[in-house]
Amino acid sequence: MIAILEQGLLLALAAMGVYISFRLVDLPDLTPDGSYIVGGAVAVVLLRSGHGWVSATLLAALAAGAAGFITASISTRFRIHTLLASIMVMTGLYSVAIRIMNAPNLPIPRFSTEKILSYEQVVGKTPLDDILGGVGNLQYESQGMKAVTVPFNNRADGHDLILIASLLLLISFLFWLFLRTELGTMLRGYGRNRFAVKVLGVNPNLFALMGLTVANFLVGLSGALFSMYSGFADVNMGTGMVVVCLASVILGEIIFGSREVAYGLFFPIVGAVVYQILLTLAMKYGYRIGFKPSDMKLLTAMFVVSVIAARRLKKSEVTV
Amino acid sequence: MIELERVTVIYNRGTLDEKVALKNVDLLVEEGQFVVIVGANGAGKSTLMKVVVGEVKPTFGVCRIMGQVLKEEKIFKCGSIVCQDPNLGIFPNLSIEENLMLARKKGFRGLSFGRVDPKAIELLRSCELGLEENLKKRASKLSGGQKQALAMVMAVSSNPKLLLLDEHTASLDPKSTEKIMELTDRINKTLGTTILMITHDMSIAEQYGDTVIVMEDGRIVARIDKSKQKVQASQLKSMIKSKLTATT
Ligand SMILES: Nc1ncnc2c1ncn2[C@@H]1O[C@H](COP(=O)(O)OP(=O)(O)OP(=O)(O)O)[C@@H](O)[C@H]1O
Ligand SMILES: [Mg+2]
Numbered sequence: 269m270i271a272i273l274e275q276g277l278l279l280a281l282a283a284m285g286v287y288i289s290f291r292l293v294d295l296p297d298l299t300p301d302g303s304y305i306v307g308g309a310v311a312v313v314l315l316r317s318g319h320g321w322v323s324a325t326l327l328a329a330l331a332a333g334a335a336g337f338i339t340a341s342i343s344t345r346f347r348i349h350t351l352l353a354s355i356m357v358m359t360g361l362y363s364v365a366i367r368i369m370n371a372p373n374l375p376i377p378r379f380s381t382e383k384i385l386s387y388e389q390v391v392g393k394t395p396l397d398d399i400l401g402g403v404g405n406l407q408y409e410s411q412g413m414k415a416v417t418v419p420f421n422n423r424a425d426g427h428d429l430i431l432i433a434s435l436l437l438l439i440s441f442l443f444w445l446f447l448r449t450e451l452g453t454m455l456r457g458y459g460r461n462r463f464a465v466k467v468l469g470v471n472p473n474l475f476a477l478m479g480l481t482v483a484n485f486l487v488g489l490s491g492a493l494f495s496m497y498s499g500f501a502d503v504n505m506g507t508g509m510v511v512v513c514l515a516s517v518i519l520g521e522i523i524f525g526s527r528e529v530a531y532g533l534f535f536p537i538v539g540a541v542v543y544q545i546l547l548t549l550a551m552k553y554g555y556r557i558g559f560k561p562s563d564m565k566l567l568t569a570m571f572v573v574s575v576i577a578a579r580r581l582k583k584s585e586v587t588v
Numbered sequence: 589m590i591e592l593e594r595v596t597v598i599y600n601r602g603t604l605d606e607k608v609a610l611k612n613v614d615l616l617v618e619e620g621q622f623v624v625i626v627g628a629n630g631a632g633k634s635t636l637m638k639v640v641v642g643e644v645k646p647t648f649g650v651c652r653i654m655g656q657v658l659k660e661e662k663i664f665k666c667g668s669i670v671c672q673d674p675n676l677g678i679f680p681n682l683s684i685e686e687n688l689m690l691a692r693k694k695g696f697r698g699l700s701f702g703r704v705d706p707k708a709i710e711l712l713r714s715c716e717l718g719l720e721e722n723l724k725k726r727a728s729k730l731s732g733g734q735k736q737a738l739a740m741v742m743a744v745s746s747n748p749k750l751l752l753l754d755e756h757t758a759s760l761d762p763k764s765t766e767k768i769m770e771l772t773d774r775i776n777k778t779l780g781t782t783i784l785m786i787t788h789d790m791s792i793a794e795q796y797g798d799t800v801i802v803m804e805d806g807r808i809v810a811r812i813d814k815s816k817q818k819v820q821a822s823q824l825k826s827m828i829k830s831k832l833t834a835t836t
Contacts, residue, residue, distance in 0.1 A: 444637075449702075451696075453686050453690060456681060457682050460680050461679050461680065464676065467677075467690065467695055467743070470697075471661060479798040
């Protein structure tokens with residue numbers, strides 16, 4: 269159960285990003301499918317080259333945020349719908365991620381591997397250590413190599429959960445505070461009325477840039493932390509990210525109904541946890557009704573479409 | 589304040605949809621004036637206003653605001669616009685309070701927590717539409733008249749020099765219309781804001797403003813200065829009517 273919560277809260281970070289783009293600033297953005305991988309790829313590469321996990325995570329999130337900035341720039345500069353602009357960026361990021369990793373996937377080794385990469389280094393001990401029961405780490409440290417530290421221990425003992433939850437709470441609180449300021453209020457206003465922003469003598473495009481940058485920053489953060497959590501980055505890990513996050517946001521909206529607490533920032537958090545629980549249940553018991561784990565994406569997409577359809581039937585005006 | 593010199597606007601020039609919306613229009617509006625524009629559908633009234641705010645560039649001629657040719661962003665730093673649709677002038681997902689807080693001044697914002705200007709609330713109260721009762725209310729829940737009143741107060745709370753009104757009472761009931769028009773007049777009289785207003789309502793054109801401009805087919809066909817020509821209210825209506833029919 270703890271592991272499910274951990275993964276749910278990691279997903280919540282990305283879902284919060286999607287909530288910002290799709291709901292708060294109302295700019296449908298598919299960049300997350302790519303910026304999630306970029307977040308993971310940058311983080312892993314930096315860890316391997318000896319960076320600490322804090323700076324690696326931060327830089328990874330910034331790289332992903334830059335992707336969002338590029339999408340918004342293309343969209344505003346050339347007056348293209350964000351959907352189209354983000355498809356371009358997302359597709360391009362696939363190649364960029366492979367360039368960053370120099371491979372389609374990359375594990376996080378126990379020791380920084382600037383020069384060599386061997387099985388022993390990745391695992392942290394040699395086959396001889398297994399037989400003789402020696403402690404491998406010491407051997408590598410004595411060779412002057414830096415140990416790679418990740419913040420997670422993967423023991424599902426609550427340590428990881430507390431870390432992820434506090435990070436999520438801190439970010440939500442800071443963002444909530446931001447949304448209360450004049451700038452944040454205007455950002456929220458922009459989401460529903462671009463024209464009124466213009467009449468206030470402010471260029472509305474600034475908010476498109478701000479919104480998509482912050483959104484993808486959070487997605488990249490999620491990708492970076494997930495890579496550290498699972499021990500690798502893979503070029504396919506971002507596929508379907510937007511749909512999964514959107515499903516989480518919608519789940520949250522259904523759970524909270526019309527009560528909009530804290531500008532709806534809890535929608536993606538609660539939604540992502542519920543999504544993760546549903547996912548686990550489907551994986552665990554789904555086989556009884558002939559369900560395969562790979563069917564999950566189809567199911568998620570169908571869920572999103574059916575909720576939108578249901579809303580469309582109820583009232584005429586719906587945003588995706 | 590506003591100076592249009594031989595302004596011609598041609599939409600979709602050089603295509604099958606080519607449309608001449610303004611033909612050689614000259615217009616001078618002095619500071620503090622309250623000018624009302626009337627005319628049939630398609631006469632080019634909204635186009636004239638779009639030229640003033642810089643949204644549409646004149647194909648020929650120039651438009652100067654306070655002696656300068658300004659870009660759209662600059663014009664909204666010293667001017668505001670309220671349109672026919674009550675949802676355009678407000679932020680529907682924000683509370684009345686937050687709306688007023690944002691409208692307090694023009695330009696970009698910082699990370700401070702804003703306040704509401706007490707003067708704005710005073711202005712809100714003066715419309716007598718019950719807006720000041722619950723400032724925490726979401727603006728989307730207001731009635732059309734209430735929204736428009738809020739939009740008007742927002743438009744003037746940054747003390748703009750120029751206020752443009754494009755049929756801002758068109759979707760309102762008679763009572764709201766009266767309240768909004770009283771507010772409009774008060775803004776012009778007490779704050780000295782220059783107003784350019786479009787209306788289809790002849791009784792409004794009679795009652796408010798000091799100059800009436802009649803437009804027809806992209807031209808200004810008459811300019812009636814109420815104070816100079818000492819026209820009676822009843823006369824004005826027939827004057828406008830005769831001008832409108834004379835050209836068609
Ligand atoms: N963006 C546009 N592209 C092409 N033609 C336009 C455009 N806007 C307006 N027109 C045309 O220009 C003419 C003048 O339009 P305008 O909106 O200025 O009229 P109006 O006097 O405001 O009319 P109404 O009373 O209906 O609001 C109309 O014939 C209209 O079809
Ligand atoms: Mg019009």
